[in-house]
Amino acid sequence: MRRLASWGALCVLPLVGLAVLLAAPDLDLTWENHPAHFWLVVLVGALSFALGFLLAEAAARRADARLLLIGMAFLATSGYLVLHALATPGVLLAGKNAGFQIASAIGLLEAGLFAALSSVRFHPETSALIVRYRAALYGLLFLHMAAWAAVSLSTLPPLDDPVTPEDARGPLAALAVVGLAAYGFGIWRYAQLFRARPRPLPLAILVALILLCEATFAVAFARNWKTTWWEWHLLMLLAVGVVALAARREWRLEGSSAEIFSDIYEEQTRGHLEEVSVLFADLQGYTAFSERTPEPEIKAMLDTYFPAAAAVLQAHGGELYNTIGDAIMVVFRGPGHELRAGRTGLEFQREMTRIADAHPGWPRFRAGVNSGEAILGVVDAPGKRGYTATGDTVNLASRLEGQARAGEVLVSETTRAGLGSAQVEELEPLSVKGKSEPVRAFVLRGLDA
Numbered sequence: 001m002r003r004l005a006s007w008g009a010l011c012v013l014p015l016v017g018l019a020v021l022l023a024a025p026d027l028d029l030t031w032e033n034h035p036a037h038f039w040l041v042v043l044v045g046a047l048s049f050a051l052g053f054l055l056a057e058a059a060a061r062r063a064d065a066r067l068l069l070i071g072m073a074f075l076a077t078s079g080y081l082v083l084h085a086l087a088t089p090g091v092l093l094a095g096k097n098a099g100f101q102i103a104s105a106i107g108l109l110e111a112g113l114f115a116a117l118s119s120v121r122f123h124p125e126t127s128a129l130i131v132r133y134r135a136a137l138y139g140l141l142f143l144h145m146a147a148w149a150a151v152s153l154s155t156l157p158p159l160d161d162p163v164t165p166e167d168a169r170g171p172l173a174a175l176a177v178v179g180l181a182a183y184g185f186g187i188w189r190y191a192q193l194f195r196a197r198p199r200p201l202p203l204a205i206l207v208a209l210i211l212l213c214e215a216t217f218a219v220a221f222a223r224n225w226k227t228t229w230w231e232w233h234l235l236m237l238l239a240v241g242v243v244a245l246a247a248r249r250e251w252r253l254e255g256s257s258a259e260i261f262s263d264i265y266e267e268q269t270r271g272h273l274e275e276v277s278v279l280f281a282d283l284q285g286y287t288a289f290s291e292r293t294p295e296p297e298i299k300a301m302l303d304t305y306f307p308a309a310a311a312v313l314q315a316h317g318g319e320l321y322n323t324i325g326d327a328i329m330v331v332f333r334g335p336g337h338e339l340r341a342g343r344t345g346l347e348f349q350r351e352m353t354r355i356a357d358a359h360p361g362w363p364r365f366r367a368g369v370n371s372g373e374a375i376l377g378v379v380d381a382p383g384k385r386g387y388t389a390t391g392d393t394v395n396l397a398s399r400l401e402g403q404a405r406a407g408e409v410l411v412s413e414t415t416r417a418g419l420g421s422a423q424v425e426e427l428e429p430l431s432v433k434g435k436s437e438p439v440r441a442f443v444l445r446g447l448d449a
Contacts, residue, residue, distance in 0.1 A: 004203075007203060007207050007242075010207060010211075010238065010242070011207060011210045011211065011214075014211070014214055014231060014234075014235055014238075015214050017231065018214070018217070018218055018222075018228055018231055021226075021227055021228045021231075022221060022222075022228060025223075027227075028223060028226040028227050028228050029226065029227050030225055030226055031225065031227075031230065032225040034088050034089060037085070037088055037233075038085050038088045040233060040237075041081050041082070041084055041085035041088075041233060042081075042082060042085045043237075044078075044081055044233065044236055044237045044240060045077075045078045045079070045081035045082040045085065046078070046082075047078075047237075047240045047241070047244065048074045048075075048077045048078035048081065048236070048240045049074070049075060049078035049079075050244075051071075051074045051240055051243055051244055051247070052071045052072065052073070052074030052075035052076075052077075052078060053071070053075070054071070054247070055067050055068070055070055055071030055074065055261065056068055056071035056072065056075070056134070058071075058259075058260075058261045059071055059131060059134070060131065060134065062259075062265065062269050062387065063127070063128050063131045063132075063269070064127065064131065064265050064266050064269040065118070065122050065126070065127035065128075065130040065131055065266065066118050066119075066127075066264060066265065066266045066269075067118075067261055067264065067265065068118075068130065068131055068134055068137075069114050069115070069117045069118035069130070070114070070115060070118040070205065070264070072114040072118075072137060072141065073110075073111040073112070073114035073115040073118065074111070074240065074243075075138075075141060076107050076110040076111045076114060076141060077107050077108065077111045077212070077236065077239075077240075079107060079141070079142070079145040080103045080104055080106055080107020080108075080110070080145065080148075081103075081104060081107060081236065083103045083107075083145065083148055083149055083152060084103040084104045084107075086149070086152075086153060087103060087152050087153065101172075101224075102171065102172060102175075103148065103152065104219055104232070104236075105171075105172050105175045105176070105179075105216070105219045105220065106148070106175070108175075108179055108212060108215060108216045108219060108236075109175050109178060109179040109182070109216070110141070111212060112178075112179040112180075112182035112183045112186065112212065112213070112216065113182050115182065115183065115186040115209055115212075116182040116183070116185045116186045116189075118186070119185065119186045119188075119189030119190055119193075120189075121266075121267075122266070124268045124272065127266060127268065172219060172220040172221075173220045173221075175216075175220070176216050176217055176219065176220035179213075179216040180213060180216055180217065183209055183210075183212060183213035183216065184213070186209050187206065187209050187210055187213065190202060190205050190206040190209060191206055193205075193206075193264065194206050197263050197264075199263040200246045200249055200250070200263075201243075201246045201247065201250060201260075201261065201263040201264055202263055202264055203246070204242045204243045204245070204246035204247075205243060205264060207239075207242050208239040208240070208242055208243050209239075211235045211236070211238050211239040211242070212235070212236065212239045214232075214235050215232040215235040215236050215239070218231055218232035218235065219232050247260055247261070250263075259378055259385050259386060259387050262378045262380070262385060262387070265378065269377070269378075270377050270378050271375060271376070271377030271378065272375070272376060272377060273373050273374070273375055273376075274333065274373070274374065274376050275337070275371070275372065275373055276331050276332060276333050276337055276371070276372075276373075276374050276376070276389065276393070277331070277332040277337040277338050277340070277341035277369060277370070277371040277415060277418075278329065278330070278331055278332075278341075278369065278370055278371075278374065278389060278393060278394050278397040279318065279329070279330040279331075279332070279341050279344065279345055279348075279367060279368070279369045279397065280327065280328070280329055280330075280367065280368050280369075280397050280398045280400070280401035281309075281327065281328050281330075281345075281348065281365050281366065281367040281368075281401060282325075282326050282327035282328070282365065282366065282401060283305075283326040283363040283364065283365055283366075284363055284364060284365070284366050284405070284406040285363040285364075285406075286325070286326040286363050289361075289362070289363045301359070301362055302326065304355060304359075305352060305355060305365075306323075306328075308351050308352070308355060309328065309348060309351070309352065312344060312347050312348045312351055313330055313344060313348070315344075315347075316332075316340045316341075316343055316344040316347070317332065317333075317334070317340055318330040318331070318332050318340070318341070318344050319331045319332075319333070321387070321388050321389055322386075322388055326363075329388075329389075329394075329397075329398075330344070331374075331376070331389050332344070333376075336418075337371065337418075338371045338414075338415050338417075338418025338419055339418060339419055339420065339447070341369045341371070341415065342369060342409070342411060342415065342419050342422065342444055342447060343447055345367050345369055345409035345411075345444060346409060346444060346446065346447065348365070348367060348409075349365065349367060349407055349408070349409055352364065352365045353407055363406070364406035364407055365406070365407070366401060366404035366405060366406050366407070366408055366410075367401055367404060367408070367409045367410070368397050368398065368399070368400030368401030368402070368403070368404050368409075368410045368411070369397060369400070369409065369410070369411045369412065369415045369444075370393055370394075370396045370397035370400060370411070370412040370414065370415055371393070371412065371414040371415040371418055372392070372393035372396075372412075372414050373391065373393060374389045374390065374391040374393040374394055375389065375390045375391045376388075376389050392434075395434055396412060396432070396434075396435070396439065397412070399430075399432035399433060399434065399435075400412060400430075400432070400441055402432075403430055403432065403441065404443075408443050408444075409443070409444040410427075410441050410442070410443060410444070411424070411441070411442050411443075411444050412439065412440070412441060412442075413439070413440040413441075413442075416440075416442050419444075419447060420447075420448070421447075421448040422444065422445075422446065422447050422448065423444075423445040423446040423447070423448075424442040424443060424444055424445060425442060425443040425445060426440065426441075426442050427441050427442065427443065429441075
């Protein structure tokens with residue numbers, strides 16, 4: 001409760017102070033320092049860009065539209081803040097222009113629209129489509145900012161004439177009305193998200209949207225170079241700061257490889273069923289090799305095997321979901337996942353065999369592949385949050401890998417069905433742990449082009 005009270009005070013006190021200063025102009029002090037303004041705004045813009053970039057990268061990795069759109073909100077904020085800074089009179093431009101007055105209002109409006117969109121519950125296919133075409137969103141945003149920069153910094157019409165705060169009040173108020181509506185919707189939806197997931201990151205996003213909403217109001221009614229005008233700069237810095245601090249907290253608690261933004265993932269990202277192929281591989285005889293081999297030599301072996309393995313996996317779109325000692329678990333998603341998993345298994349074994357042949361005495365990999373429906377999502381274990389695949393499909397892939405011999409790729413009946421024309425050797429039905437009936441398995445020898 002104390003923590004919530006602190007966050008509430010952070011939201012309420014700036015708004016109270018703004019209201020007091022607007023009602024009592026004599027208290028609204030003047031501080032006109034153009035260089036200080038330039039560097040302060042550039043700093044806030046850089047922090048906002050870094051946060052937006054991290055969110056967008058996480059969105060691309062997990063195909064999560066909510067992350068992408070809230071990341072776009074911070075990218076829009078950062079871009080127009082920098083444009084506002086570049087138009088600071090007497091720094092890069094000799095005189096005043098309209099771009100200086102209204103750039104931030106445009107950025108806050110676009111950020112509000114992105115934030116509102118991020119709070120919408122999209123159908124999983126729509127969410128995946130938004131992320132798939134994220135390059136178009138980036139392009140449109142940066143094209144708009146580039147056009148604004150070209151006109152504003154080149155002092156071209158209609159941004160060439162100086163605009164007083166009084167002249168800009170009407171347009172800024174109109175932008176603020178739309179922005180406040182967008183932020184209001186986003187705040188309402190993220191409040192619902194926080195009630196469902198009472199964790200620091202959803203709360204930080206909620207607080208950030210409240211602060212940006214207040215900044216939108218302040219931009220419209222503040223007086224240039226007065227305390228009210230500096231306040232909206234501070235509000236934007238606080239909005240970026242609270243989210244960055246919450247993300248840093250998650251990183252410190254969970255580790256650099258954790259899903260630090262998972263508390264604001266869409267529901268389908270946090271856990272959903274999907275048809276996939278799963279490949280397991282480990283070194284046969286690794287335990288015995290480790291008992292008789294010095295640790296530096298074991299590390300040198302793994303440091304040789306794993307980078308080469310990663311290159312093969314990435315070439316065929318495999319996602320490395322887990323590593324345990326010498327074992328790896330790789331998931332293949334999307335159309336043709338069975339064929340890509342089989343081709344990866346064969347190429348993986350060829351590359352690992354080449355390395356093993358050059359190092360006599362090193363253990364060799366065995367691999368198993370199974371295809372079917374698995375649960376993909378976040379495992380929220382304390383101190384070890386991660387994104388993985390679970391279910392019977394995953395378990396059988398692991399069991400098949402355990403039945404394979406060194407240098408082999410063992411595939412299940414469902415994977416075999418998705419390979420088309422392939423050279424396989426069917427084994428006697430295998431009795432595996434967790435299965436009441438023997439399962440059909442095939443040694444994959446080759447694939448037709």
